[in-house]
Amino acid sequence: MRAISAVFLACAMVAGTAHAEDVLKDRTIGYVLINKAYATWQTPDGKKECPQGFNHGPREQFKELFEGVTDKIAETQLAYEAEIAFPGTDPETRTFFREAQGPTAFGLNLDGKVGPNDFTSPEGEKGIDHQMFRVVGCTENYRGPDGSARHFIESYMQKFNYNRWLLELTDVDSLADDDDVTVTIYRGLDPLATDAAGGFTSGGTQRVDTKRGKEFIYTMKGKIVDGVLTTAPTDITFPESQQRGFPYQSVHAWRARLKLTPDGANGLMAGYMDVERWYHNLPQQWSTHHRSYGAEPMPSQYRAAVRLADGYPDANGKNTAISTAWEVRFAQALIMHPDEPKTVAAKSAKSDIAR
Amino acid sequence: MKHIKGTIALAAIALAAAAHAQTRSKEPVEDYVHEPMPPGFQVVVAELEGPVFADASGKTMYTWPLNAVRNGDLGERKNEPTCDDTHYKVNTGLQSPYPGGLELPEVATRPSCIDYWPPVYAPTDAKPVGSFTVVKRKDGKTQWAYEGYALYTSHLDQQPGDVRGGTKWWRKGGDGRETGVLRVPAGPPPAVPPQFDVNQIASGRLLVTAANDRSIYVYDKDTATKSNCDAACLREWAPVLAPENVKPQGEWAIIQNSPGVKQWTFRGKPVYTHILDSIPHSREGSDVPGWHNVFTQVAPPAPKGWTVHGNREGDVLADEQGRTVYIYRCNDDAADQLACDHPTMPQVYRLSVCGKGDPALCNKTFPYVIAAKDAKSDTRIWSVMDIDPKTGRKAAPGAPGSLHVWAYRDRPVYTCARDKKAGDIECDSWGELFGLRNGFKAFWVRDDFGGYHG
């Protein structure tokens, strides 16, 4: 059975006719993020990676936890919400969480090793680190093509300017091969440019947000080989909001591997995502009601993420971050800087959530 | 005679409240359309909400318009009051994803709708006046209504000008799918031309365009009779033009910059929109030196020493130590949609999301904002109160173990232990429905991206 990769719902990028060197201006090219989703390897019926089926969400868990036990709001609804706000790590006895199984996943080899828990990519690359796939792979909210969270995270990323994410390459001699380029990430201020058919297109303009977006500016080194950019691992944060709360994600050793064209860039980005930060954002972004759309049980996911965390141990040796990979697509954009000195030093993101 | 005296005394209180607001802030208050009202009714200018209708005793009047919650509609239709003396025992299940039929907290002592929301009864021979009509209740009594919606007062309001039961804040009455179905203070429309509207925000009553809620601005360099926005300026600022046949009225006048080109002025200043504003009710234009948003009425200031800090989304209010201040909101899912966010109401909702039911953890996660022993507020909207931290309920002043805390709209405000530096918003949108239904929202004073700010 051929595995089907997760597909984006967004419109296709317009094919460009520009030559690579034409779009490089002063050895610089900019990109703006137009698609993003967890890289989830899927089979059409999900049976291979989810042999026990898909996860139960809040409605189903409510029945499993409370039906026939109690019918008081304080002991049911509020107890469930309390668990969402303060999730435990004790084993769940009345509900069952389904992790994605099997050896195959999309992603990148983050630690340079081939470990016993690592995946092999569909193309045969070994040592893939993407334990987040196990956490979200059997939750319908995150499965393509129309998992609700998957769709709405991307939709809000596209339409809510708070999420505008820019990638600028400088010191570029060639988009085909260049072993030393500088990569800077910014938050932008402007809506995505669309073409007449409503697809997100290249050629738009993006102003850098230096007023409120300074915390999202990071610079790192990268290299381009055969038209593929890889960036050096760097701790970053990036905005990710569905327009209710205003959270951000915190990723250690983030890097991207992107196929570059004059019109855009697409590929994977990956790193070790801070578990507490990731979970903290879940109810901020979307309520229990919305998580029901794709049967997503937040407290159970927390337990899974804590259990599967595979990086950045704390003082007690407990891992605080989980390897994660996203499929991403960027469109080329003209990045405009205000008249201010550019930030050049790389900044670190810390695991800063206290429980 | 007594009645008249009483009326005068009450009117005096109302005027005093309005005058107090005016003197305190030295800012003007919102002018409104003067409508005919039933005998005894009056308009009181509230500190935050602007002009509201009040009954003869000065109590703010509210309506409860039908609104959608996730799985249905609640609230009242026009001419159909439903708020009665039923003591509901279970929830409706309309909030989603939770089922109906669950026993409400403290069910034995749960008030009825009219305990919290006394109807504004009308005499049996009452006649309609203007937009005020008389509707028949199911219990046979008659009740006043405004624009068809039955009128109520709130048991939380104590003095003229109090608007503690509901708010015009948050999307002109609320998005029931997120907040539950809220009561809204009834009030006369603002006295603005049809091209304009007023949005309620935390900082006051913001003037915007009616068509698309774009913020209105004024320019320091303009005068009452002349716009000094030159060609370069006009690339960024669009005068709000007045139609051909308009006449000046109240605080609104017209100037003619070029022959035939008429521009509105408000309180002696030509008005504009900011072309570069990226969201409705934006504050971005006021970042440009010399330019200012326009408020028909500004909100009372926060307690002395409190500050405002910026972050990746906007600006938030903070206490003297720079800790972001949070508001707690709660509306239950019973058919009468009673609030659950006041210290006299069941605390179990708040305790569940702030501390897993444990008051000690709650107080650790969301500490109260402690007020100095002698702390005083110049306004009604900000106040100090005494709270028993073990129960979350009001305490007698000086009671052992009680805390003297700051409150907004008679409800304590909080900080968040996860916030580490000024401007942090770790606990924003915390709880059910992003902090709108049973949870916490940061006290946003400015929003630059158009998110949900409560």
Added chain:
Amino acid sequence: MSGLNRRRVLRGVLEGGAVTVALPLLNCFLNGNGDALAGGEPMPVRYGTWFWGCGMAKKIFVPKETGRGYTLTEELEALKNVKDHINVHTGLTAYRDGNFFCHYTGWVVFRTGAAPVVTTQPLAESLDVTIANKIGRTTRFKSLTATATGDVRNVISYENATTPNTPEFSPLSFYTRLFGPDFQDPNAPTFTPNPRVMVRKSALSPVMDRIKALEKEVGAEDKQRLDQYFTGLRHLEQQFDHQLTKPEPRAACVAPKALKEEPVPGTDSTLVAARHKLMTDLMVMAVACDQTRVFNMSMSKSDSNQTKQGYEKPHHTCTHEEPVDEKLGYQPNASWFTRRSMENWAYFVEAFARVKEGDGHLIDNVLIMANTDVSYARVHSLDEMPAFTAGRAGGKVKTGMHIDHKGAQATSLGYTTMKVMGLDVASWGAKSNQTSKEVGEILA
């Protein structure tokens, strides 16, 4: 025609208050061929819109064939009796132009030509108002808008950007508006007719003598038509009377636990269908009697909250939560709701097809555009949106087809209907939704 005024209404007094009973377009008002008015003016072509929320399931909605003779799909099965009166349009695109508001942008584009920039109002009037401003000036009502949801807030028509046309949401008050006095003066000493009294005694009773006289004057066919009309009206009145004498039925929320407290408002789909039927019957009567030439009906709101007995989620929540059935390839309960919508649409079209007018039926002299707010509700998709047209617009429009627009602007459909209704506009809409293309396939 003696005794008949220009507006073809009968007026009488009921219990001291005036009532107005309009007449259908009788043959006696027409020319000899029955294809034009007696004075030579063409038969009036009326324009209407219809709305349903939450789109469709493409797999079982979109017919495989295009043109005539297409096979009705599962979700369109209910339309079998009206297939010849309608056109199915698929593959339409509503462009967002930089803003997107769930369950709002899609239908606002269809109806106003432009993508809204705020969630609360459009940028322009809706097309029914544009058309009504041209053809609605001579009738008693410039246009009539009604909703079957029972909710006054469910707006689908905008007089201008800031003024929604509030729909009739109560069948009883709609009836009162149509058959009560022309003017309601709140300061007048006379009373407002009590609808309860009107239906009990019938709005027809004060004009009964005039009806009898009229029946003597008209031909056999007209007599039959009058009989059908008045019988229908009386039947409606009896339905109201019936409803007024017992509590309005309310469905309990379909949660597993039965509610013991306040029942939820009537969102059950059977209640909605019943309300829709009543509103439709009234609307058709008003149109047939030329009380209005522009009409709008919304069967549900855009994020439809209709409920199904025994199923815990309302329509909108269901579209997001229900998994796609592995075998079926669509969401079964979401599709159930869509099928109910199509049943109501069929009823609406059929109601126009039943009324004889001239040498044909009322459906021959109307043009109705029916649209929704999304295509695939689960992801709020505005691509491949479906719509319908119904009616032959006095012979200007062909029917019985499926047209696949292959991604064309949704506004081309509204634009086409405006042109058919005689509006001389070079284009319609704004930005990416601006169009000057007509849907040639349906033009006769």
